Amino acid sequence: NAGVTQTPKFQVLKTGQSMTLQCAQDMNHNSMYWYRQDPGMGLRLIYYSASEGTTDKGEVPNGYNVSRLNKREFSLRLESAAPSQTSVYFCLTGHLNTEAFFGQGTRLTVV
Protein backbone atom coordinates (compact mmCIF):
# COMPACT_ATOMS: atom_id res chain seq x y z
CA ASN A 1 0.00 0.00 0.00
CA ALA A 2 1.83 3.06 -1.22
CA GLY A 3 -0.96 5.49 -0.30
CA VAL A 4 0.15 8.78 -1.83
CA THR A 5 3.34 8.81 -3.88
CA GLN A 6 4.86 12.18 -4.64
CA THR A 7 7.95 12.81 -6.75
CA PRO A 8 10.56 14.18 -6.67
CA LYS A 9 11.50 14.65 -3.01
CA PHE A 10 14.00 17.39 -3.69
CA GLN A 11 14.57 19.72 -6.62
CA VAL A 12 16.69 22.76 -7.35
CA LEU A 13 15.69 24.92 -10.30
CA LYS A 14 17.10 28.02 -11.89
CA THR A 15 14.77 30.97 -12.34
CA GLY A 16 12.77 30.49 -15.54
CA GLN A 17 13.10 26.73 -15.69
CA SER A 18 10.04 24.51 -15.75
CA MET A 19 9.20 21.31 -13.93
CA THR A 20 6.31 19.02 -13.08
CA LEU A 21 5.61 17.56 -9.66
CA GLN A 22 3.91 14.20 -9.86
CA CYS A 23 1.38 12.75 -7.45
CA ALA A 24 -0.34 9.39 -7.56
CA GLN A 25 -2.72 7.79 -5.07
CA ASP A 26 -3.93 4.22 -4.86
CA MET A 27 -6.71 4.94 -2.34
CA ASN A 28 -9.49 5.43 -4.89
CA HIS A 29 -10.32 8.93 -3.62
CA ASN A 30 -12.04 11.45 -5.85
CA SER A 31 -10.48 14.56 -4.33
CA MET A 32 -6.83 15.49 -4.70
CA TYR A 33 -5.06 18.68 -3.67
CA TRP A 34 -1.78 20.53 -4.03
CA TYR A 35 -0.64 22.65 -1.11
CA ARG A 36 2.51 24.63 -0.46
CA GLN A 37 3.99 25.06 2.99
CA ASP A 38 5.93 28.18 3.96
CA PRO A 39 7.22 29.12 7.43
CA GLY A 40 4.63 30.90 9.54
CA MET A 41 1.89 30.47 6.93
CA GLY A 42 0.76 26.91 7.35
CA LEU A 43 -0.31 25.06 4.23
CA ARG A 44 -1.98 27.05 1.49
CA LEU A 45 -4.05 25.51 -1.26
CA ILE A 46 -2.71 25.95 -4.78
CA TYR A 47 -5.15 23.87 -6.84
CA TYR A 48 -7.57 21.11 -6.19
CA SER A 49 -9.45 18.48 -8.13
CA ALA A 50 -12.80 17.34 -6.80
CA SER A 51 -13.00 14.49 -9.29
CA GLU A 52 -11.38 13.12 -12.42
CA GLY A 53 -11.53 15.67 -15.20
CA THR A 54 -12.13 18.69 -12.99
CA THR A 55 -9.68 21.16 -11.49
CA ASP A 56 -10.05 24.52 -9.82
CA LYS A 57 -7.95 27.26 -8.28
CA GLY A 58 -7.22 27.47 -4.61
CA GLU A 59 -5.80 30.31 -2.58
CA VAL A 60 -2.44 30.77 -4.37
CA PRO A 61 -2.71 29.49 -7.97
CA ASN A 62 -0.60 32.09 -9.78
CA GLY A 63 2.43 30.61 -11.53
CA TYR A 64 1.08 27.05 -11.47
CA ASN A 65 -0.94 24.75 -13.66
CA VAL A 66 -2.38 21.34 -12.88
CA SER A 67 -3.58 18.30 -14.71
CA ARG A 68 -5.84 15.55 -13.40
CA LEU A 69 -4.75 12.83 -15.78
CA ASN A 70 -7.02 10.15 -14.32
CA LYS A 71 -8.44 9.28 -10.95
CA ARG A 72 -5.03 8.27 -9.60
CA GLU A 73 -2.80 11.07 -10.82
CA PHE A 74 -2.71 14.83 -10.23
CA SER A 75 0.32 16.76 -11.43
CA LEU A 76 1.48 20.30 -10.66
CA ARG A 77 3.49 22.24 -13.23
CA LEU A 78 5.65 25.30 -12.84
CA GLU A 79 6.07 26.78 -16.31
CA SER A 80 8.65 29.41 -15.39
CA ALA A 81 9.95 29.01 -11.88
CA ALA A 82 10.50 32.05 -9.67
CA PRO A 83 12.34 32.36 -6.32
CA SER A 84 8.96 33.05 -4.67
CA GLN A 85 8.02 29.48 -5.50
CA THR A 86 10.72 28.12 -3.23
CA SER A 87 8.66 26.06 -0.81
CA VAL A 88 7.71 22.60 0.32
CA TYR A 89 4.89 21.14 -1.75
CA PHE A 90 2.45 18.52 -0.54
CA CYS A 91 0.00 16.45 -2.49
CA LEU A 92 -3.05 15.33 -0.52
CA THR A 93 -5.96 13.07 -1.09
CA GLY A 94 -8.94 12.21 1.06
CA HIS A 95 -12.68 12.63 1.22
CA LEU A 96 -15.28 14.39 3.28
CA ASN A 97 -15.30 13.58 7.00
CA THR A 98 -12.07 11.65 6.96
CA GLU A 99 -8.45 12.55 7.37
CA ALA A 100 -6.26 13.77 4.58
CA PHE A 101 -3.50 11.52 3.36
CA PHE A 102 -0.27 13.26 2.52
CA GLY A 103 2.52 12.60 0.11
CA GLN A 104 6.01 12.87 1.55
CA GLY A 105 6.52 16.37 0.21
CA THR A 106 8.76 18.00 -2.37
CA ARG A 107 11.33 20.50 -1.20
CA LEU A 108 11.80 22.91 -4.10
CA THR A 109 14.45 25.60 -4.23
CA VAL A 110 14.48 28.16 -7.04
CA VAL A 111 17.73 30.07 -7.39
Added chain:
Amino acid sequence: AQSVTQLDSHVSVSEGTPVLLRCNYSSSYSPSLFWYVQHPNKGLQLLLKYTSAATLVKGINGFEAEFKKSETSFHLTKPSAHMSDAAEYFCVVSDRADSWGKLQFGAGTQVVVTP
Protein backbone atom coordinates in the same frame (compact mmCIF):
# COMPACT_ATOMS: atom_id res chain seq x y z
CA ALA B 1 -15.99 29.88 3.73
CA GLN B 2 -14.13 28.38 6.63
CA SER B 3 -11.08 29.71 8.42
CA VAL B 4 -8.92 28.67 11.32
CA THR B 5 -6.77 30.67 13.72
CA GLN B 6 -4.07 29.17 15.89
CA LEU B 7 -3.66 31.64 18.71
CA ASP B 8 -0.01 30.89 19.52
CA SER B 9 2.78 30.67 16.98
CA HIS B 10 5.22 29.27 19.58
CA VAL B 11 4.65 27.38 22.83
CA SER B 12 7.44 26.39 25.20
CA VAL B 13 6.82 23.84 27.95
CA SER B 14 8.90 21.86 30.39
CA GLU B 15 8.98 18.10 30.12
CA GLY B 16 6.29 16.59 32.30
CA THR B 17 4.06 19.68 32.35
CA PRO B 18 0.74 20.12 30.50
CA VAL B 19 0.55 21.28 26.90
CA LEU B 20 -2.25 23.51 25.56
CA LEU B 21 -2.46 24.51 21.90
CA ARG B 22 -5.33 26.83 21.07
CA CYS B 23 -7.38 26.81 17.89
CA ASN B 24 -10.45 28.84 16.92
CA TYR B 25 -12.38 28.29 13.73
CA SER B 26 -15.18 29.70 11.68
CA SER B 27 -17.22 27.45 9.49
CA SER B 28 -20.69 26.35 8.61
CA TYR B 29 -22.92 24.56 11.06
CA SER B 30 -21.15 21.25 10.60
CA PRO B 31 -17.37 21.44 10.44
CA SER B 32 -14.92 18.59 10.65
CA LEU B 33 -11.82 19.48 12.65
CA PHE B 34 -8.40 17.89 12.76
CA TRP B 35 -5.04 18.27 14.45
CA TYR B 36 -1.92 17.26 12.56
CA VAL B 37 1.67 17.10 13.79
CA GLN B 38 4.80 17.63 11.73
CA HIS B 39 8.19 16.66 13.08
CA PRO B 40 11.28 18.31 11.58
CA ASN B 41 11.78 17.38 7.93
CA LYS B 42 8.87 14.97 8.04
CA GLY B 43 5.40 14.84 6.53
CA LEU B 44 2.19 15.50 8.43
CA GLN B 45 0.65 12.92 10.73
CA LEU B 46 -2.94 12.90 11.94
CA LEU B 47 -3.24 13.25 15.73
CA LEU B 48 -7.01 13.25 16.04
CA LYS B 49 -10.22 14.30 14.31
CA TYR B 50 -13.70 15.51 15.21
CA THR B 51 -16.52 14.65 12.82
CA SER B 52 -19.71 15.24 14.86
CA ALA B 53 -19.52 12.33 17.27
CA ALA B 54 -18.27 12.86 20.84
CA THR B 55 -17.09 16.40 21.53
CA LEU B 56 -14.07 15.18 23.50
CA VAL B 57 -11.76 13.44 21.06
CA LYS B 58 -8.84 11.27 22.06
CA GLY B 59 -5.91 10.90 19.71
CA ILE B 60 -2.54 9.27 19.54
CA ASN B 61 0.37 9.82 21.93
CA GLY B 62 -1.86 10.98 24.79
CA PHE B 63 -3.31 14.01 23.03
CA GLU B 64 -6.94 15.01 23.19
CA ALA B 65 -9.07 17.90 21.98
CA GLU B 66 -12.49 19.25 22.87
CA PHE B 67 -14.92 20.66 20.33
CA LYS B 68 -16.79 23.62 21.80
CA LYS B 69 -19.36 24.92 19.38
CA SER B 70 -20.38 27.88 21.54
CA GLU B 71 -16.78 29.09 21.64
CA THR B 72 -15.91 27.92 18.10
CA SER B 73 -12.80 26.33 19.55
CA PHE B 74 -10.93 23.04 19.21
CA HIS B 75 -8.02 23.26 21.63
CA LEU B 76 -5.44 20.47 21.83
CA THR B 77 -4.13 19.30 25.19
CA LYS B 78 -1.79 16.74 26.69
CA PRO B 79 -1.39 16.23 30.44
CA SER B 80 2.35 15.66 30.44
CA ALA B 81 4.73 16.77 27.69
CA HIS B 82 7.47 14.49 26.42
CA MET B 83 10.63 15.52 24.61
CA SER B 84 9.34 13.73 21.50
CA ASP B 85 6.37 16.14 21.39
CA ALA B 86 8.64 18.90 20.09
CA ALA B 87 7.19 19.56 16.63
CA GLU B 88 4.88 21.84 14.71
CA TYR B 89 1.14 21.36 15.12
CA PHE B 90 -1.58 22.34 12.68
CA CYS B 91 -5.27 22.81 13.33
CA VAL B 92 -7.36 22.07 10.23
CA VAL B 93 -11.03 22.64 9.44
CA SER B 94 -13.15 21.17 6.71
CA ASP B 95 -16.67 22.32 5.97
CA ARG B 96 -18.87 19.26 5.62
CA ALA B 97 -21.44 21.39 3.82
CA ASP B 98 -18.82 21.77 1.13
CA SER B 99 -19.30 18.85 -1.19
CA TRP B 100 -15.66 18.30 -1.91
CA GLY B 101 -14.17 18.94 1.51
CA LYS B 102 -11.48 21.56 1.10
CA LEU B 103 -9.12 21.64 4.06
CA GLN B 104 -8.19 24.98 5.62
CA PHE B 105 -4.97 24.90 7.63
CA GLY B 106 -3.98 27.13 10.50
CA ALA B 107 -0.58 28.81 10.43
CA GLY B 108 0.86 26.29 12.87
CA THR B 109 2.14 26.27 16.45
CA GLN B 110 5.77 25.39 17.09
CA VAL B 111 6.16 23.44 20.34
CA VAL B 112 9.46 23.45 22.20
CA VAL B 113 9.95 21.04 25.10
CA THR B 114 12.71 21.78 27.60
CA PRO B 115 14.22 19.21 29.98
